[in-house]
Amino acid sequence: MTDSQSDLVQGTLDMLILKTLALEPMHGYGIAVRIEQISKGVFRVNPGSLFPAFRRLERSGLLKGEWRATENNRRAKYYSLTEPGRKQLKNETREWSRQTAAITRILEAS
């Protein structure tokens, strides 16, 4: 059993989590499902990678977690972006686009 249908490029999981949380606070399972859905099933994120990433991002102050009631009235830990998280996302997105554009150019050059 693999972590994902397609292996995530090293270091991109953090960026995907930040992006997912940019819209609204979510809990762990929600984030996993959202990433899987938006990527049309290409990325399936396993809790073994997801939870360490939460811990990492929380420690660096990019995420903030708090316990809240869910829609079906259970308690779950909701993660939301902090201000530094937002900045980080912006930076990473810009850097990512720059790099992918460059890589694409290289791959398409003949």
Add this chain to the structure above:
Amino acid sequence: MTLLRRIFGGLRALFHKADAEQELDEELRDYMQTAAAEKMKAGMSGEEAMRRVRMSMGSPEGVKEKVRGVGWETMAETLWQDIRFALRMLRKSPGFTAVAILTLALGIGANTALFSVVNGVLLNPLPYPQPDRLVVIYAKEQGVTRPSISYLNFLDWVRDNRSFSALAAYRGDLFLLTGIGDPESVPTERVSASLFPLLGVKPVAGRVFRPEEDQLGAGPVALISAGFWKRKFGSSPGAVGKTLTLDGKSYTIIGVIPASFSYQETGFHKSDVFVPIGQWDNPTFRDRRSGLAKDAIGRLKPGVSFAEAKAEMEGIAAHLAVMYPNANKNSSVTLVSLKEDIVGSTRPFLLVLLAAVGLVLLIACTNIANLLLARSTGRSREFAIRAALGAANGRLVRQLLTESVVLALIGGTLGVLLAATGTQAVLKSLPEALPRAEDVHLDAHVLLFALVVSILAGVLFGLAPALKSWRADIYETLKEGGRGTSGVRHRMQRILVAVEMAFAVVLLIGAGLMIRTLARLWSMNPGFDPHNVATFNVTVPTTADESPEAIREMLRRIHDAITTVPGVEYGSWIAGTLPMADTTAFPFWLEGQSRPTSETEMKLALSYSPDPELLKILKIPVERGRFLTAQDKRDTPPVIVIDEDFARLYFGKEDPIGKRVNFAILDISPEIVGIVGHAKQWGLDENGKSPVLAQFYLPLEQIPDRFMALTAQSYLRFLIRTQSSPDAVYSPIRYALENVNGKIVMYDAKSMDKIVSDSLAARRFAMMLLAAFAAVAVLLASIGIYGVITYLTQQRTHEIGIRLALGAQPRDVLRLVLGEGLTVALVGILVGLAAALGLTRLMSSLLFGVSASDPVTFLITTVVLLLVALIACYMPARRAMRVDPMIALRYE
């Protein structure tokens, strides 16, 4: 910012571990329930949904472990666990632990102690501001090492150079102090006014010299040392402004030099009084041809490199040689950085000792590695089980390394304590010649060194067992019930023992070479008999303007007073040179040759000016003619006696007796009346390369008038031969001198035996330490080989039992075991011999009369170590011989 947050996050997690764990638990449970609920919505049964979730997620414990692994606190916690476990394991085998810690404490302690010496002497900067800008300048003349510099030349250097912000010259003397308590002789340094500012020394009271006070005719002023200030004035600030009477002349005290001031240059003495050198009006001092200023020191201007300064100074010296060919032709200057000048000569011997003590530690590590390897046999089952339960290889290695590093740190701590007490003891046994001995402390650098060495040692000796556990095949180990007989380990143990033997060989050869060097030196004939001979200085109360005849009369009276003391057989003044102590040399040319145009082109000979009794005191053999006699007086024709080297070097096969020698500076042409044996002036290791070999003896009575005052002030020593040990006669002599004149002071008494043995002090110290290291090395290596052979033989008990049952004789078993041990030892010895061939060359500067590859030393070392190995293997071999085959077979 992020770093801080991480640290605090980690700390919070450590302190609120239960909370964090619970939160993680809940979060995971929530995740699984939500996931299962989603799956149930899609129509799965509750049980099936949960099973799917678990399957895709893996073990929740695994996930948690990964999450915990994010912060640093988990690493710290694992480390803490490992350390506690290690301590438990060490407590469980107290015997092993004690031996290992003691071995390490000795090894690390010795290394720390020696490193603190190296650190204080070689590595720490000198205690002056910007010490690397300080440069010592001395004159360079052919055939003389470090001649003193001429003060007039020095003044020209000061005037002409652009490289130095300041230059200072100095010269030590002894002044007779009167007027404060009993008369005493005080070591005094004549210094340039620039010396203290140049070295960054600030007075604790008053001020230092002004440049205008460093001139002829300026008012006499003096600075005193803090020790002298305390002793004579109770450190009262009122001392400044008081008057000191030195050699009958009054000096005004203008300031006090702090106790922390130390300037450990070869030509600079620990002095109580400092006076400006520029006020000294002695005509010889003011003669460009004589070098009465010892050395000079300078501080480079910012931005001027050492090479630039050297080039400029050499240019100035060349210019002076042209200007004053009579005094300076062929002479130049040498520039050396102050630090190099002070510690340069001790570097090779300290580094050899550091290398040796490092080898001892390596041997200690090897031994402990072997102990650990043997011990790990008993633990291989423990490791196999832990591996089977899922401990990763890396985790086990980390555990083992933690154990050995913990062991090493405990040993290291003990070692530092040993070093703290031991270093001072070592320093006391150090030769007086060791510069900067007071700069040796256990400072932060030394502690850091001890820490690094301990950790390295721990990793080093922990590596062998750790690597073995990495390679171990758990299934095999479990099957064998933990006896583990993998060949890899045994090979490793043999290699370690061989390595140990090799190290021991290197150390033993090093020590052997030093012992043979010392033995050679002790058996050298110094050319005179030092037993029951003593020497001391006497302050002759004269003033510079006293008549030469009055001085001679005073010397005669002192001579008579000393020689009539019971116990003193003979006594003699000696001016100028004393074997292995002072040196004075004069340029000369022979009768019949034309006078060289400058003194620097003349040959040099060492000048000894004694009374006739010197011959009976030093027992120097007369080879031809006669020695000086009481009939050689001031008003008789001047005569000299030369030594055999003078005759050989400058007369060849000609007969020197009856010939005349013309001496420059002295301006006399005495006739040679005899030839005596050569006294080794430069120490027992004197050889053909020593600076000046030729020697001549000029009667003290015949020293030219204009040199008498200078001679009496700074160049005189007294020599006595006594019936028994000279120590007993010092106080009667002191008493006899007081009766002659209350102002006469005797000081610095030393037996000639001590002077001779001091000339070997540095080598003797190196030999003693090397011998001690070698002894420890051989002991450790023999324990090592004994341990391993015992262990290997025990492992083969079964096999030996079978052999005996099948008819092997005990003799065969003996041969089997001894053969195994000796093979290992021999391999180690051969490797060690090869290594020693390369390494001992590094210590050749310490050797004398022995080549670095001395075959005798190499042979003896080989035999000694083979014998040690034989004895170490014989004990397990005997035990093996007595194996009862029945018991051995049943036991298995």
